[in-house]
Amino acid sequence: MTDVTPRAESGIRKTPTGISGLDEITLGGLPSGRPTLVCGAAGCGKTMVATEFIVRGATQFDEPGVFMMFEEKASDLTVNVRSLGFDLDRLVAEKKVVLDHVHIERSEIEETGEYDLEGLFVRLGYAVDSIGAKRVVLDTVEALFAGLPNHAVLRAELRRLFAWLRDRGLTAIITGERGDGSAITRYGLEEYVADCVILLDQRIHEQLSTRRLRVLKYRGSPHGTNEYPFLIGPQGLSVLPITSLRLDHGAPVERLSTGIARLDELLGGAGVYRGSSLLVSGSPGTGKSSIAAAFMEAACKRGERALLFAYEESPAQILRNMRSVGVDLQPWIGQGLLQIHASRPTLHGLEQHLVLMHEAVRGFGPAVVAVDPISNLSLDRGELEVKPMLMRLIDFLKQQQITTLFTSLTIGNDATSSPEDSQVGVSSLMDTWLLLRNVEFNGERNRTIYVLKSRGTAHSNQVREFVLSDRGIELVDVYLGSDRVLTGTARVSQENQERAAAALRAQDHERRLRQVAGRRRALEAQIAALQAEIAFEADEVTEATALETAQAEATAKSAEQMAARRGAQRSASRKGEGRP
């Protein structure tokens, strides 16, 4: 079951119904040239399925159709489907559709002897031939059981009718009332129409109704076997197919800003990947909607279309409230870049919401979608139900490469349960998960934000304080002390203390430096004085030495002179004496 397009080797030709989603489930449509049984209880949308099959055939696939109705009058049907934008009158005038109301009134009829239903065949055959019909609807052929007393004849004739449809190669939808208990239809029509059986069902859960469709049987072809919710919306029927049979959506590398610069920084510096899904969860009042609004605004500033599904506030309220945190969305709505779809979650069932989302997304073609919050959609629903639905939505959006932001209200955010716990179900579907927490300390609550996970980006592990003010949304570093994280005024006061302490330390340091410098200068002065003394002493020594030498010389000289004088006398008396 990997291919959605009809394949030759599947051996069976298929006729697309044109009903969005149904052709995906049946992998191409209903079996061509064979009857298909559509059954369900009253009010399930059998006639709608049948009508859309005929209308789409006539308008989109150039296959004229005959709608033979046994319960409603043609004029009633025309009026009923006009609200879906189907103009049966025009199609009838253009000879693309024939409406035939087969009315049978038991009280008017007396039965005597043998008969058959050749008249029905003649009528149908005539209608088919008159426009060259390829499609036939019999809605609801079971009404004949009430009108005709002889059921044995009727059954034989129905068997012949379905064989006749096959012989004529007409793709037909036979509607049938759901039977009690295990019976598929009340009169066992499935006995005759064995090629393809589609079940419709309407269920009420917690006062919300959901229509569902299931392909019970499809001879000769694989098909989706699950129950698929469907909706009768303004554009006709919409079956929500499981688009997640495959995980094959592309993975763009382009990154988008979240609209909050510091948050982008936390997410590896560039924000989230285009086409990824972002979950912002937190307890009440942590600023989830503000992040969503910033995200929307950032997209609009890039010139992209943004679509916001709001399930808590009205558009006017959102605009007013977001203006108070410096995010003005009004101009973007004026420019047609932003749409806000606000509704109460209880207005529809979850599936219906998602179908409506599909339609809104298809209609508007946004690049960015925010759902605020998804937790409201899943009101009172088990995780078992919510997760597949969200998976379908996320897959659908991813395939369109739409970047999505979901906010989610966490419950049980107290000391005993971690806020992560309440989101485990959906978080695995999300690429990026931001957690907002209130930190209560020192008589005030402060918002903190951190990235719990972010696939494919080098994201920060740091907790930031998340500050909403009229200047906008800011992320501030929290004070991470040795034993605690401080936010708000505690952070500010701690920062002030630190600043004061730092200033003090700086002064102290300078004073020390000055002292050292002073001492050093003193020492240097001492050194200079001593050196001067040394120099003086050296001079003294030199002088003394010189004096001494001079004296010694002088003494020696005078002695010589004296000796010379005496020697002269002595040499006069004694020759050769007196020599030193």
Added chain:
Amino acid sequence: MESSPPNSGVEFELRLYVAGHTPKSLSALTNLQRICENHLAGQYRIEVIDLLKTPQLAAGDQILAVPTLVRRLPEPIKKIIGDLSNEERVLVGLDVQPVRV
């Protein structure tokens, strides 16, 4: 395939829808003519419509089963389906008092 009584003063306008010359349609016609002659002599008119020749007429009288006998007059319209083999029921259906022969 019309058979009118010799004298006018038609009270019963009957239309018999058949689809081709099947045994059922032939016996229906035979039965009808017999019943009318016996009980409505001179007061009836029978029109036989073969849907194989004029299928567009089937929708007008809401014909499903064949043969179907439609009493168009007197009003209200009544329908009798089948080959009209049960005379008593045909008379009930036509709201005709049987004539004791």
